[in-house]
Amino acid sequence: MAKLLLYLTLATSLIPLFSVAFSPENPTDRRVLVLVDDFAIKSSHSLYFGSLTSRGFQLEFKLADDPNIGLQRYGQYLYDALVLFCPSVERFGGSIDVASIVDFVDSGHDLIVAADSNASDLIREVATECGVDFDEDPAAMVIDHINYAVSNFDGDHTLIASDDFIKADAPVLFQGIGHSLNPANSLVLKVLSASSSAYSANPKSKLSNPPSLTGSAISLVSVVQARNNARILITGSLSMFSNRFFRSGVQKAGSSIKHEKSGNEQFLTEISKWVFHERGHLKAVNVRHHKVGESDEPAIYRINDDLEYSVEIYEWSGTSWEPYVSDDVQVQFYMMSPYVLKTLSTDQKGHYSAEFKVPDVYGVFQFKVEYQRLGYTSLSLSKQIPVRPYRHNEYERFLPAAYPYYGSAFSMMAGFFIFTIVHLYSK
């Protein structure tokens, strides 16, 4: 009986261990810290937060100037993602500052920044670190006299109905500050840009000089995928996320179609799926290479060996890892420059492989897979492998071309022997 109990306790204690061990790696963020200016946002934006919670995120709401907030404790990050819905905060409470947010992103965590007109310097600074610059005029908003949304609440055409994005069912409503992308930053890209008739200015005052930001150079929503695959979403409008914009119908000026519901909900849900790594996340596993005809991975190759390189690439679908199918994954055999560049062939089940011959050059090579596609996490695999020249006993023992030399050597020896005998004993 005692034995049975022991087994039972052992088994039960092992179950969670197994479940942890066998659960597939999950790249999706789980713990999200939401910093708000006041808790009213929690209810006014509840639809958006609700969609996040329903997808399994644990949201933690804090006031931005709460003195007890912190991103990490004892060197461990407490959150996987940070949502800054606090456009007017001048100083974060606790241990958070711009540097710590940058560190947070640098260690591979995700960030959503929503500014608004009158965005504080702090938020601007965070945005600048991410590669976008908000309009310097604090009161400026994006104004579009042609593509504005027909609405009943204001007349200054700052509520924009934008459909400059992929597969627009309904235009997205935007009201807020515009930003431009830093040309030196190649990682940031526009997701939602203003139309060519838009400009950024203070709607309350008269336009005295030409606006600094005009046309489609204005970005309304931008994303960044950092080199470490951390993803950032930056928008100049906090009200985009609000229940009001989610629910309201939209009619674009000059268009007769009136959409019952704006595209905000779908747009923001999908884009936050991307930001929180529910979509477009690739992983490469089982990087293998071996000589053709063998299965063990050698520590070193010889020049002119035939080898086979294989890798498995999977895409995270939000719930499970699905095979990633593409025909443009390439492998390089690289030493200072690629010696071999070959497209991997796929078996449609995520397994990619290529066969090639090691070049006739010795040195320390690398198998490199650099796969960067828009919207997907970048894959950068490199595996170092030395390539050695032939060993002394790996050359051919007898060369056919050298037979005359062998012949001459042996005939010389024989001749010398005969000559010696003749010379010594002929007399």
Added chain:
Amino acid sequence: MVGKTESQNGAVKATAAPAMNLESDLFSNFSFKSFKLKTKQQELLLRVSILGLVYILAFITRLFSVLRYESMIHEFDPYFNYRTTLFLTEKGFYEFWNWFDSESWYPLGRIIGGTLYPGLMVTAAFIYWTLRFLRFAVHIREVCVLTAPFFASNTTVVAYFFGKEIWDSGAGLVAAAFIAICPGYISRSVAGSYDNEGVAIFALLLTFYLFVKAVNTGSLAWALASAFGYFYMVSAWGGYVFIINLIPLYVLVLLITGRYSMRLYVAYNCMYVLGMLLAMQIRFVGFQHVQSGEHMAAMGVFFLMQVFYFLDWVKYMLSDTKLFQAFLRITVTSAIAVGALALGVGTASGYISPWTGRFYSLLDPTYAKDNIPIIASVSEHQPTAWSSFMFDFHILLFLFPAGLYFCFKKLSDATIFIVMYGLTSMYFAGVMVRLILVATPAVCLISAIAVSATIKNLTSLLRTKSKTAVAGSSKGTGGSKASSKASFDQSQPFQKNGAIALLLGAFYLLSKYATHCTWVTSEAYSSPSIVLAARGAHGNRVIFDDYREAYFWLRQNTPPDAKVMSWWDYGYQITAMGNRTVIVDNNTWNNTHIATVGRAMSSYEDEAYEIMRSLDVDYVLVVFGGVTGYSSDDINKFLWMVRIGGGVFPVIKEPDYLVNGDYRVDKGAAPKMLNCL
């Protein structure tokens, strides 16, 4: 300090001993009568015991570094040798032979087995295996540390036999004693200086000795032994080129001076053919031995030798002198023409490679400075300063011309050889500091001839005086004539006193030499250069062990596959002690790669970053000696980085780093200098 006094005593004793030996038969007449030994036996006993003492002395005088610091490997190159020896003892010979090292010269890698002279490592490993076989549980490091002193001891024995071969056994003993403590040799053979030269000087002297022996005897066996000595030398050091050029030169001189003989023919042909075949077995040499310009002299002399033999034969067959004269003219002209044509065609077709830069810079000391900064940047490739000759040779420098005088007085095949060896090596020693080492044995031998001959004459002078009643003064007259210093008139009354005074003077000089050598060894040549010692304000010794601590940090704190970029001086040490991959190291075979590093070091930070990204560099190691006053840091070497980098990449220009032609590192330095990496 125990070691110091002990070795000093030993040195004095050893240098004074040959004189004693020469006087031995004098004393044996009365005082040693009680020993039932014949004069010959006594002399043998003395000689063997002196040689034994010199042998031990040569070993212990090189142990200063171990006493001062610890049993460790010195400097830069020896770390590579140590690492390869370790590999050899662990993995065996074939693995060593085929070793492809991916840790150095990243990402090119280096074929260790094919780019080194394995003699030293194989020797050390062989000693190690022997000791293991005899059940001595020693660590390979101890073997490596003590290899150089051990071979220095062996060199003294060879020097004795060599001296005996070219002069007499007295000269041999003095030569052994000289070479045992000569600072020029000690500089490269202290305990811990585990470098090729330590073994190579032994092999060099052995080859020369065996060759001279072969020429003297005309024996095939000695020539064969000489070929094997040459093989050992080739396997140990790149300086074998000196042998393969000196010996043909010597043979040529003998041919020109009409000293051609059958003995020479046998010795040279056997030595050259077998030596060449053996040398080609070393992978690093391989076909260079028949293809490169440096080895062509030997081949040319080989063919010339055959022509001479042929002429001899024709002369023997033709009894007519006039006919022979005509024949001689035709043969010599055609032989030279054919030789020149072959050389020209070979060079033009690229079959015979031209001389390497190092060889050029030997013949023309300014060549390297203008064309190959990588060679000029090495401190031991600089032209020798006068003071370092004095420092390394001391009184030998003055005895050297005297010895040459004696050699010319008594010309033989052997003395011609030593004269040529001495003169050529002295020239090379003047061109490059490190080649003082090659000149050392010759200088020691020639000086030993001078000392031995002088003392012999003086003592025989004394002896004839004391024994005037017994024997005639004929022997003394002959001796004093040969002596330069003791050329007194026979009738002079103060002759004996003068001889005694000169003898005392000679002993005083020799003892001075011994003190000087010991002092130099202890102060200058025993520092490992990886651990720095300085005198503190109160005369106490301060030890800086920063290098080893830095390498240990690398070993402990960086990922195992990290790549470290540093200037090439530190490459071997980083791989051996830090166990990390380096971009360039002390085997400077790829100038472009070094220039890339030099360029990275001397570019602006963002440009340097790109270069380093392309080389996958993870860490950069720079040495700054400003705090401790350590002079050979990277700031000091920086101009060489600029020059070497600029030699390949013209974007790097030296004047950008100079202020009005001066090199400044303070705030007045050139802006590019301050802003580079």
